[in-house]
Amino acid sequence: MILGGIDGCKYGWVVITKSQSIFQYFFIKKIEELTELFKNQKARFFIDIPIGLSSREFTRTVDTRLRSELGPRSSTVFNAPCRPAVYESDRQKAKKLNIQIEGKNLSEQTLNIKDRIQEVDKYIFKNNAAI
Incomplete structure (x- = not known):
């Protein structure tokens, strides 16, 4: 293996x-x-990329749980974007979508890796990869 x-x-x-x-x-x-x-x-x-993204039908909870378990190191976990925001090419529209669905804005760090998150999201769906 x-x-x-x-x-x-x-x-x-x-x-x-x-x-x-x-x-x-x-x-x-x-x-x-x-x-x-x-x-x-x-x-x-x-x-090291967010997978299992939130949507209007699904809420991702792993980040909240991980922060509570990390205690003082909780700031090392950033908010993952929702799926609609990941597929939005306009950064401002992506931020608005994320606020609508997650209630949170997107950081510049998240926006900078948005294309990588989308790449992995597409890969998982295309290959029926286990998460």
Whole structure:
């Protein structure tokens, strides 16, 4: 079994894996390359990007729960955008959508990774990936 972690970087994504005590790293431009890179191999990945986004029909609760468990380090968890805001190309409209659905504005940090969040959201739905 391959275990790995994924994080966004300037190039695209950095993927770090461990299998049988051997660590490796890869750079991929698009998250979709993950499927081909680990084709026919059992693998589990942790990705540092919000998944399971809120919508009008679904409320994401993991951020609130995580903040309560982290105590003094709770500020390290930022608000994930709702799905409609992630798919809105206009930043101001995205902020308004998020306020309507989540009751919260979007930070510049969130707006700066919005495209990465959308990329992973599309990947999950396209591949029926388990969350």
